[in-house]
Amino acid sequence: MDNLAASILDHLWKDYLKTTPQAAEVHALFKARGETVVNDHIALRTFNRPSVSVDRLAEPFLTSGYVPSGEYRFQQKKLFAKSYSHPTLPRVFISELLLEQFPDSVQRICQALVDNLSTWAPEQLLTQQPTWAPVTLETYQELLGHSEYAAWLAAFGIRANHFTVQANALTTFEDIAAINTFLMGEGYELNGAPPHIQGTPEQGLVQSSTKASWIEWPFANDVTHKIRSCYYEFAKRYPVHGSQTPYDGFIADSADQIFESTNVTQ
Numbered sequence: 001m002d003n004l005a006a007s008i009l010d011h012l013w014k015d016y017l018k019t020t021p022q023a024a025e026v027h028a029l030f031k032a033r034g035e036t037v038v039n040d041h042i043a044l045r046t047f048n049r050p051s052v053s054v055d056r057l058a059e060p061f062l063t064s065g066y067v068p069s070g071e072y073r074f075q076q077k078k079l080f081a082k083s084y085s086h087p088t089l090p091r092v093f094i095s096e097l098l099l100e101q102f103p104d105s106v107q108r109i110c111q112a113l114v115d116n117l118s119t120w121a122p123e124q125l126l127t128q129q130p131t132w133a134p135v136t137l138e139t140y141q142e143l144l145g146h147s148e149y150a151a152w153l154a155a156f157g158i159r160a161n162h163f164t165v166q167a168n169a170l171t172t173f174e175d176i177a178a179i180n181t182f183l184m185g186e187g188y189e190l191n192g193a194p195p196h197i198q199g200t201p202e203q204g205l206v207q208s209s210t211k212a213s214w215i216e217w218p219f220a221n222d223v224t225h226k227i228r229s230c231y232y233e234f235a236k237r238y239p240v241h242g243s244q245t246p247y248d249g250f251i252a253d254s255a256d257q258i259f260e261s262t263n264v265t266q
């Protein structure tokens with residue numbers, strides 16, 4: 001049945017808006033232009049440990065009618081990812097950090113976070129935030145020295161890292177460049193160097209994203225600290241290889257760049 005995935009996505013959207021105030025603002029700006037915002041995909045982050053792996057988190061989506069649409073490797077970021085598609089619901093992109101490629105200290109910290117989750121059902125992992133007790137600011141900063149992804153995941157737990165506006169469904173924007181011009185005019189900072197665009201129509205997927213929101217985030221011992229949370233993404237899909245329908249997958253190189261959007265050092 002479709003309902004399980006739909007209710008998980010609805011929960012993740014509400015949770016995402018709490019950590020990403022700019023998403024609600026941008027959503028409202030588009031609506032004010034008469035647009036109906038359609039979600040192209042959501043991105044989830046996790047560790048490659050059996051209790052929380054990509055395959056585990058994918059279970060409720062697969063039982064809800066999703067089918068696998070691609071696998072991706074990000075050498076530099078030490079990630080593996082899979083994407084899933086559904087006839088009527090947004091695509092789901094799930095990546096996992098390849099912990100064995102990191103020093104023992106990083107592996108120990110991340111393993112300790114997932115140790116308590118072995119009895120959690122996949123639906124619970126996707127809908128029960130926070131996933132684990134707050135880490136210390138020192139732990140966050142130590143992870144940040146090795147991997148922005150690890151630090152983000154330790155701080156925020158399992159939740160949507162971004163939602164994505166499907167540009168194909170918009171009627172008042174020609175392309176991603178037009179969306180970028182609009183967003184910059186509204187005062188939003190975009191990820192990457194000008195023209196702030198990843199991918200090409202020939203590759204099937206053109207994307208841009210806002211820089212992640214800064215929010216005051218609670219760490220252990222009653223410490224709060226301003227860190228970057230989540231971002232909003234924009235994607236336009238094009239047919240490739242003579243197909244009549246837009247490309248359904250993702251592009252590893254493009255995503256490798258877009259992961260930079262939560263980079264706190266930018």
Ligand code: NI
Nearest residue numbers: 041043164233
């Ligand atoms: Ni994305």
